[in-house]
Amino acid sequence: MMMEFDRFDPPPAKFPGNVPAIRVQANADHWFAAAEALHAAHAHFLSLWGADDRDRDNCFRIYGAWLLPDRVVVIENALRDVANPHYASLAPLFPAASRMQRAVYDLLGISTEEPDMRRWLRHDGWPESVFPLRRAFDGNQQYPVTSEPYPFVQVEGDGVHEIPVGPVHAGTIEPGHFRFSVVGEKVLRLEERLGYTHKGVGKRFQAMPQAEGHWLAARLCGDSAVAFSWAWCAALESITDTLCPPRAIALRALALEHERMANHLGDLGALGNDAGFAFGLTQFSRLKEDLLRTGAALFGERYLMNFILPGGVARDLPAHASALLSAQYLKLEESVAGLRSIYDEHAGVQDRFRETGRLDHAPAEQLGALGLVARASGIQCDLRVNMPWPPYDGLQVQPALQTSGDVAARAQVRFDEVFASLRLCRALLADLSAGPVHAAVPIAEPGSMGIGLIEGWRGPVLIVLEAGPEGSIRNCHAHDPSWQNWPLLEYAIIGNLVPDFPLINKSFNLSYSGQDG
Amino acid sequence: MFDVLSRIMRTGILTETPAEDAQNSSAITDLQTDLRSILGRALCIRQVDAGSCNGCELEINALNNPYYNLEGLGIKFVASPRHADLLLVTGPVSVNMEEALKRTYDATPDPKFVVALGDCADCGCVFGRSYASRGGVANLIPVDYTILGCPPEPAAILKGILQVARSKHRAS
Numbered sequence: 001m002m003m004e005f006d007r008f009d010p011p012p013a014k015f016p017g018n019v020p021a022i023r024v025q026a027n028a029d030h031w032f033a034a035a036e037a038l039h040a041a042h043a044h045f046l047s048l049w050g051a052d053d054r055d056r057d058n059c060f061r062i063y064g065a066w067l068l069p070d071r072v073v074v075i076e077n078a079l080r081d082v083a084n085p086h087y088a089s090l091a092p093l094f095p096a097a098s099r100m101q102r103a104v105y106d107l108l109g110i111s112t113e114e115p116d117m118r119r120w121l122r123h124d125g126w127p128e129s130v131f132p133l134r135r136a137f138d139g140n141q142q143y144p145v146t147s148e149p150y151p152f153v154q155v156e157g158d159g160v161h162e163i164p165v166g167p168v169h170a171g172t173i174e175p176g177h178f179r180f181s182v183v184g185e186k187v188l189r190l191e192e193r194l195g196y197t198h199k200g201v202g203k204r205f206q207a208m209p210q211a212e213g214h215w216l217a218a219r220l221c222g223d224s225a226v227a228f229s230w231a232w233c234a235a236l237e238s239i240t241d242t243l244c245p246p247r248a249i250a251l252r253a254l255a256l257e258h259e260r261m262a263n264h265l266g267d268l269g270a271l272g273n274d275a276g277f278a279f280g281l282t283q284f285s286r287l288k289e290d291l292l293r294t295g296a297a298l299f300g301e302r303y304l305m306n307f308i309l310p311g312g313v314a315r316d317l318p319a320h321a322s323a324l325l326s327a328q329y330l331k332l333e334e335s336v337a338g339l340r341s342i343y344d345e346h347a348g349v350q351d352r353f354r355e356t357g358r359l360d361h362a363p364a365e366q367l368g369a370l371g372l373v374a375r376a377s378g379i380q381c382d383l384r385v386n387m388p389w390p391p392y393d394g395l396q397v398q399p400a401l402q403t404s405g406d407v408a409a410r411a412q413v414r415f416d417e418v419f420a421s422l423r424l425c426r427a428l429l430a431d432l433s434a435g436p437v438h439a440a441v442p443i444a445e446p447g448s449m450g451i452g453l454i455e456g457w458r459g460p461v462l463i464v465l466e467a468g469p470e471g472s473i474r475n476c477h478a479h480d481p482s483w484q485n486w487p488l489l490e491y492a493i494i495g496n497l498v499p500d501f502p503l504i505n506k507s508f509n510l511s512y513s514g515q516d517g
Numbered sequence: 518m519f520d521v522l523s524r525i526m527r528t529g530i531l532t533e534t535p536a537e538d539a540q541n542s543s544a545i546t547d548l549q550t551d552l553r554s555i556l557g558r559a560l561c562i563r564q565v566d567a568g569s570c571n572g573c574e575l576e577i578n579a580l581n582n583p584y585y586n587l588e589g590l591g592i593k594f595v596a597s598p599r600h601a602d603l604l605l606v607t608g609p610v611s612v613n614m615e616e617a618l619k620r621t622y623d624a625t626p627d628p629k630f631v632v633a634l635g636d637c638a639d640c641g642c643v644f645g646r647s648y649a650s651r652g653g654v655a656n657l658i659p660v661d662y663t664i665l666g667c668p669p670e671p672a673a674i675l676k677g678i679l680q681v682a683r684s685k686h687r688a689s
Contacts, residue, residue, distance in 0.1 A: 125612025125649065132648050139647050145615050167617045170596035172564045172577050175614055196613045197568045200649030216643050222572025222668065266578075279521055285582035286531060292579070296670075303572055305667055342520050513570045516611075 017451030018234035021072035045094035047479035089114040096368040107133040139203035155181035174512035205476035221514030227456025234452030235465040248312030257421040260457040275352035312438035353408035357504030370481040371459015377405035383455035443471040480514030532586040563601035568611030572668040608638040
């Protein structure tokens, strides 16, 4: 793959981060050619974002990031036409880029020739002429909400009707709008409209010192607090040459695996419930609560919003942690194994799970699935396996893989990953080295850029951090894999029944807040 | 079926008495009596995520697990604001949720209580007030009570909800 980029001037450079990454500076011509080369190499499209650098070298920049089997490639494209900044759309090659391009336009006013450039993150809360991530824009500026209709795609034909759902949903879940076009019970088309929880985190990061960024990162997506705060710290540590003590690194992984298990247990219960099997919800929610309570007793919090910080972790485990955790893992393993066989043998549950919300391997690959959803459709992608960063480089993670791509497959991946996480937690505890859990972190050199990429429970979460002067943050781009997987939910629901939507949606369990930013 | 029953038997009853009433064995009965005298029926809550990170929602969902067993206390979550006595709002309120929050508030019949849940719903917390965030819930709709925390633990949420219900009872 390096060959493809040899002709670039300057040649590809190492991109500091917790995983192997290279940074390629492309011009307008090479931007699309590079994307084509990556497409030909079956790279997974990871993220797209932009920056206003007119104050520094009079250009806007657009960045794309891809996952190759063994490294991350970041392509950078400086847009010199600042009056009309534009770039070649990546959507023809990577459909997942479409919504990201719309978001980049909403935030920065950088455009593409893509036909669908409907607003995505901007609803009615700020004027069309305002681009919040432009440097001159004052982030504290407020505008009254106006009411602009959003042009949903209309489906026409005999007997077709629409069901609008949200943004306030019937359950205790995040806000978003779903527009179903149905005939009878059958879904012809689902169109999602997201962005309701957009909180302007990109602008918010720019107003924070580096020493506090992890605090916001942990709150980008509450169920992935460990993954995002670790990614943030990994990015900062990579540009400050900070070496985390081995004990802190192991504790971070322990926290990440706990986060994975807690979310998977919650989802497995909710999946049972959505299939009319309330017993599953009761049992799994109890197991999740047990895990959270142990976490609270040992890590100091039920949800680890404040555990990971630059240079290490906030607290060490108490002395009795290992014995307590080992006992809990044993109970958890026995319970989950028992519940798995109950789920597997329950005809009613399996009838709802199997063949429902199918996402086959080919469309999953073409549309760019990531994380858990991809692994349930036969795509082998897990950063802990492909490019294991410490401490995963010493743990030999076994990837969970299913091929049927239905609700059943996504449930099985969760079961497998709970058991895999238990194994990892035990290995981490067994090898836990003594020593400090925190190292001092210096201020990063202005202009330096680092990447943090962590396999959270949903999939890879990305932070790209660019340092500003005197310990400030110049840019921080956060990316949740839900960006990729939300459009796949639209695909997986086609031809299914409306009442199966909650079940299919839960089997994906994507983040609104993580996507909306 | 045998496996299911045997697991239910082995799990037993896990439900705990709310902490504030732990000393009082008739606490649950008292609470149910209180709720009945205030409302004549269960307390119905409509949760509104007005822009949160999903952390508060995880803890609200935990209230329905067997340890807290919220419905056993006579409190339940409902699907429509029109069925609700209390709006449990998490935030910060994003500008993109401003209209939806106001419309949900208007759709809730009087008398209604509003509880702002979490540090963000209180003041915007780490998200503050910006082009995209209106900050705390009280900037948009009247708030009766605030439960702090990031996220607040289920026991704290339960305690807050009970306090609101009881303070309304005393006031009437």
